[in-house]
Amino acid sequence: MKIILLRAGGGVVTEVYNGDMAKNIQEKILKYNVVFQPESEGGYTVIVPTLRGCVTYGKTLDEAREMAIDAIGGFMECLKEDGEEIPTDEKSVVSVIGFRASNFAAV
Known part of the structure; x- marks a missing residue:
């Protein structure tokens, strides 16, 4: 039996086989x-x-x-x-840009 444990934030996966053997591998989280x-x-x-x-x-x-x-x-x-x-968002930057509503109001 194989059990996989994910550690939040670290992306480290622990695989345990029959409770005998454990192996850590680094897995990329998208x-x-x-x-x-x-x-x-x-x-x-x-x-x-x-x-x-x-x-x-x-x-x-x-x-x-x-x-x-x-x-x-x-x-x-x-x-x-x-x-x-x-594709990934690894290099994305999220921002909020504001505009004065009066600049776009109907005349």
Whole structure:
């Protein structure tokens, strides 16, 4: 029997076979920025900018997060099956940019 333990934050995976043998390996954890856009009718549309076309929806923020995890996993499986490179957000910078609303008000 094989048991895999993930340590949060470290990306260290411990594999234990029958409780006898343990081996530590370093596994890369892919992380993605996601945008949760509240919808006027309720719920959240979720967009993963790095994975172009990866969009989902959830009725609550928690459901939207779960849907995002499923969507990202499915999207990456498709990329893998098609032999395409899996993009990452490793070098992305997320920022909020503000504009004065009065500059864009109707005259």
